Amino acid sequence: MAGSTTDGRVLRGEETRRAVLRRAVEIASVEGLDALSIGRLATDLGLSKSGVFAGFGSKEELQLATVRAARRIFADAVVAPVADTPPGLARARALCESWLAYSRARVFPGGCFFFEVNAEFDARPGAVRDALAACAREWHGLVQDALAEARAAGSLRPDTDPADLAFTLIAVLELANSQAVLYDEATPYDRAGRTLLRLLRAEAADPSDPALG
Amino acid sequence: MAGSTTDGRVLRGEETRRAVLRRAVEIASVEGLDALSIGRLATDLGLSKSGVFAGFGSKEELQLATVRAARRIFADAVVAPVADTPPGLARARALCESWLAYSRARVFPGGCFFFEVNAEFDARPGAVRDALAACAREWHGLVQDALAEARAAGSLRPDTDPADLAFTLIAVLELANSQAVLYDEATPYDRAGRTLLRLLRAEAADPSDPALG
DNA sequence: CAGATATTAGCACGACCGTTCGTGCAGTTT
DNA sequence: AAACTGCACGAACGGTCGTGCTAATATCTG
Numbered sequence: 001m002a003g004s005t006t007d008g009r010v011l012r013g014e015e016t017r018r019a020v021l022r023r024a025v026e027i028a029s030v031e032g033l034d035a036l037s038i039g040r041l042a043t044d045l046g047l048s049k050s051g052v053f054a055g056f057g058s059k060e061e062l063q064l065a066t067v068r069a070a071r072r073i074f075a076d077a078v079v080a081p082v083a084d085t086p087p088g089l090a091r092a093r094a095l096c097e098s099w100l101a102y103s104r105a106r107v108f109p110g111g112c113f114f115f116e117v118n119a120e121f122d123a124r125p126g127a128v129r130d131a132l133a134a135c136a137r138e139w140h141g142l143v144q145d146a147l148a149e150a151r152a153a154g155s156l157r158p159d160t161d162p163a164d165l166a167f168t169l170i171a172v173l174e175l176a177n178s179q180a181v182l183y184d185e186a187t188p189y190d191r192a193g194r195t196l197l198r199l200l201r202a203e204a205a206d207p208s209d210p211a212l213g
Numbered sequence: 214m215a216g217s218t219t220d221g222r223v224l225r226g227e228e229t230r231r232a233v234l235r236r237a238v239e240i241a242s243v244e245g246l247d248a249l250s251i252g253r254l255a256t257d258l259g260l261s262k263s264g265v266f267a268g269f270g271s272k273e274e275l276q277l278a279t280v281r282a283a284r285r286i287f288a289d290a291v292v293a294p295v296a297d298t299p300p301g302l303a304r305a306r307a308l309c310e311s312w313l314a315y316s317r318a319r320v321f322p323g324g325c326f327f328f329e330v331n332a333e334f335d336a337r338p339g340a341v342r343d344a345l346a347a348c349a350r351e352w353h354g355l356v357q358d359a360l361a362e363a364r365a366a367g368s369l370r371p372d373t374d375p376a377d378l379a380f381t382l383i384a385v386l387e388l389a390n391s392q393a394v395l396y397d398e399a400t401p402y403d404r405a406g407r408t409l410l411r412l413l414r415a416e417a418a419d420p421s422d423p424a425l426g
Numbered sequence: 427c428a429g430a431t432a433t434t435a436g437c438a439c440g441a442c443c444g445t446t447c448g449t450g451c452a453g454t455t456t
Numbered sequence: 457a458a459a460c461t462g463c464a465c466g467a468a469c470g471g472t473c474g475t476g477c478t479a480a481t482a483t484c485t486g
Contacts, residue, residue: 030336051464110336119332122395123323175384182335
């Protein structure tokens, strides 16, 4: 039968595509999606330029595929580990700590992929920016929803605005990433962790909530 | 006499240099310092490629000059307007509001020049990154010093850490800029303004301090 | 005026860019 | 075995890049 999943040719094709994207996210997190050149990827991976090109069809499609690949890596590194943390305040905090760990561990060698690439494309309308904006909204929504659940559960003060709080928390995360990479030091992460906890405690219904231990 | 300041030749040279840099900061704030090509600047300004090149000597020198030019513009747009605001809490708040206004007004068409360019170069060691890091430290120091003065004057609680607070405030400013540009809407600025005030009030010795009106 | 000096233009270079094309080869289907 | 499909290859396209030369031009100095 036509085992469409057992075709060795397309399997091999997907494997090289994966290899290309693995290298692509590395480069882009350091130098940006514009510095992603097809020729360079080909050289780095010992492939031909046209071979790499054929796997994506255009430069922009390569960039979009790179964003999708980075989103997958981000989901695995940041979101997946907190899947078994109970919803609410604990999860909100876990998400933030997980993000700090992700940035600290240089899952992408240039720090957070999306910080780098958002800044690069935020003022350039197009498919890449749209994809990045969708990723950003997704991540912000994740934090905000956790905070909303926390408030609904009575862990946060009723007058707390989950959107405002999520905004502030994420702002702290991103500046920590930015400073750590720019100054090449780890101290901003400590400052961010401290600040994070302080911000959450200030809005917690019970400042000595065990989730904020 | 050798009126070195009245030489029309070098004067003309500095004028074109200025024109080049004026365009350069615009481009760089939208597309980054890498997208700054000498040929493109020449075309945009009706000059020859070699003419533009001669004025700077190398691509990196052009990038560094662009950073210096942006720093000057930033100082004029953000720092200068608060020069007559009294030191302390009022100045700290004025600095933040001035920054928001600067981002909002698109003094650089791509939002904050340094947000864009820091993300581009933060993971690339070199003279450009060093220059950018120096600018960042300078700006952070300005906010932090204002907060330190505020605490010394008794406007902030004694247990407030000016560095931590400056970190959080600046984080809020930058995420406002990032979201506003990425989503192409102005609402993040309102959120940032609210958040800013709330953060300062939480650390103020007198929550109804007139500087936080 | 002549001559020194500084800015700009014109042109060419080698390198790399994204892209297209024709071809070969490995795997699948008949 | 023959026909077909899909991936990767090498070569080449027109363009743009940064960067050197050499002239031409404008300004200042005597």
